[in-house]
Amino acid sequence: MSDLLFFTEVTLAGLGSGALLALTALAFVLIYKATRVINLAVGEMLMLGGYLFFAFAAGLGLPAFAAIPLAVAGGGLVGAIVERGLIRPMLGENPISVFMVTIGLGSVLVGLVELVWGTDPRALPAFMGTTPVFIGEAYVSRKIAIAFVVAAVVIAVFLTLFRFWRGGVALRATATDQAAAYSCGINVPGVFSLAWIVGCGTAAGAGVLLGSIGGISPAMGVFGLSALVVVIVGGLDSVAGALVGGLVIGLIEAWAGTYLGGEYKLVTTFGLLLVALMIRPYGLFGTTEIERL
């Protein structure tokens, strides 16, 4: 019985980190859908979000309800600058070159954060409380529960916006055919900017959540790699894929980490990625790219 309870707790924790993964994966998907760029710097944007929150909350002493929006807005601002300054000039270039630009960007962000805040890991000021949450008999850390709820709410908002809001429709139109969308009067460059702003802001927000659970360090961008696995498994252009993929990977990482040992976490994730690529190269929900002769 206690085995089952333990399993339930592990599973719940897995769902919690899965929700964070899904949120980060959403940042990948948003940016990919609009601009066809795989932004490998999403992990570093996430790290930057954590540090921005740290700067506002611990450095300036702002309360959490002010520091969180500021951190998200800061992430969005960086996203806007990056899109205009680095991604727009690469429009029409080989996707691999653009991918490499985002790798370079990630390196720059890591370096900047190390320069300003040093390389040591830090803890974020607590703002969530510590009283554990019980679901039935199963114990869940309060932070993880809150992270799960926040991530779920944000994803739900995104899904709604995608479907019903004009901007969401414009994004989907741009994703399908940039030139056609442009000729329909959709402000395609605007959509590009918006996607980067929202995507990077989302990543920064995920960084605040992640940082408040496990602390921040310049190396926390590695979380972006797990989120990348999520989008590959789920499909690079599928919001539903990010959601399902995030939860699945979160669960599998939690189970592997608990029952096999912590060192198996990443290797299981990546093993899964390879299998997914071999079986369904464009993800569970992704659109197959058809090549013409």
Added chain:
Amino acid sequence: MQIGTAKHSYRADEALLTTRPQRLWMALFALSLCAAPFLLDNYWLYLACLVAINVASATGLNILTGYTGLVSLGQAAFMAVGAYTVGWMQLNLPTPFLLNLLAGGFTAALVGLVVGLPSLRVKGLYLAIATIAASFILHFVFVNWESVTNGNSGLTLTPATFLGTPLTDYSQLYFVFVPITALMVLGAANLFRTRIGRAFIAIRDRDISAEVLGISLLRTKLMSFAISSFYAGVAGGMWAYFFRVVTPESFPFVYSIFFLAAIIVGGMGTILGAILGAVFMTLVPELLRFGIDWLTPVLPNAAAMLSPVRTIVFGLLIVGFLIFEPKGLAEIVQRTRRYFHLWPFKK
């Protein structure tokens, strides 16, 4: 347009160096490579060896990524395979070190073949991501296969011996590494004068029409993976003899990015590009160190800034070259050459 370059035979027209000045420069360069160990101090010899290792590996990656169009972020992991193979053989077998290096190359090539398998199903970025996955899985193997890799503490090698002399100081290693690297670069240059190299480029440019010409995608892509990781394996083996300690952290993921950055900065799909890129990317962090050293009297904590500044400059170089000089240093060299060919007619 250069004049006076007419050839009498196809062979002369297809030589690697077609003009007299090219041959002259190459001879000068070879001469200075031979003379270097007698002129450089120990620190610069250390850097020269490191450059030789990185040039070998970058040339390998250039074959795969620059010429065949298959992006790999696993070059450091393949180097690690070579390094571990060499380390293990050096410690457990009486084989000569050159054989060990070859074996390191072949083991890495085998692993490369396996890692290359997804390239049949996926391409472009998906393949790059598959190679990321493979390098993390390899890292896991290095940590956990303790009977061979000695886990996290890694292998500590005895020096390579040549005719009974242990190769310990940098000038000795230089005379081993530089010829090996030169041979590898020459091999790569030759490759692209033949059907195999052309097939690689065909796959990069348009893989479907390559098939109609009788180029088997399966065989050719895997061959490219194998050659590239062979180069990485040999480079990793040299690395093992150079530092004589191999741990799972010796070849971090960022080292793979380093090689990709090197061929971008140098110029993808040109032999010269990989060389220039590897030299440049190896030396820039050292130049930064000099810069920081100068700053230390002014800024007391400048030394602590070195590592972050290197990380930033590394990223900026990648971004900057991709945006402003996507064909890399090799293109700058070409432009300079053209300028001098036309001088003084064009100003």
Added chain:
Amino acid sequence: MTGQSETGASGAARLEVEGLSLSFGGLKALSTVSFAAEPGSITALIGPNGAGKTSMFNCISGFYHPQQGAVRFDGRDVTRMHPPERAALGFARTFQNIALFRGMTVLDNIKLGRHAHMKTNLLQALAYWGPAQREEMALRAEVEERIIDFLEINHIRNMPVAALSYGLQKRVELARALAMRPRILLLDEPVAGMNREETEDMARFILDVKEEWGTTILMVEHDMGMVMDISDHVVVLNFGQVIASGLPHEVQADPHVTEAYLGSGDPAALMARLRGEGPDTGRNREEVA
């Protein structure tokens, strides 16, 4: 397959398509298509847009796998063979929208055509020594003397393909196909988008290939003038079915063909238009009037 004669002239093959059916999901692209291209002749495959010509070509060159029927090459069933194996057998093709390697020079593009017939292995290539060098030199000589001279592209041999005009690119693509030592040459719209002069040049080269190399040629083409001028045999497809085949003038006179192209109406007027112009190009309309 490298053992065939050096000239390639004796290697002309008979291509036979028998009862070929291909569908994409519910859409029938080809249904029980049969025809043959006789050794050393020029066969033209024509039909309105969407008739299934390109699908047919892709079945013959191995990109699509038909659900039924067979493609035979000198009597040998090649229906399930992959494109590279077919290339080794002597299939060569050009593409409707040119498929050259744009970053390479003309010379390298043509040399690539020989890939399947060369033997240099990896080690020899790395050393560029002995057999590898000899094979490359023999190839260079043959490409220069038999193909580049023949197609009159000497002046552009060292230029990157991307810098060439459309007509020249088409010619380079033909050169590359010739370097494959074809036993059957598949030309997908060899003159599409060309002006009158370029079309005439290309028609001349195709006839010269037939005469000097003796290769079997199968082409898809919309330019009726050219098809009628140089073909020995014409096969008309419509809605994935063969609706007529025979000598050019027989096909021209066939009422089914007229109807397929122009719909029903006054046959005499329609036929006059059919004779004079391709339905897609419409370029020499004034000549009819």
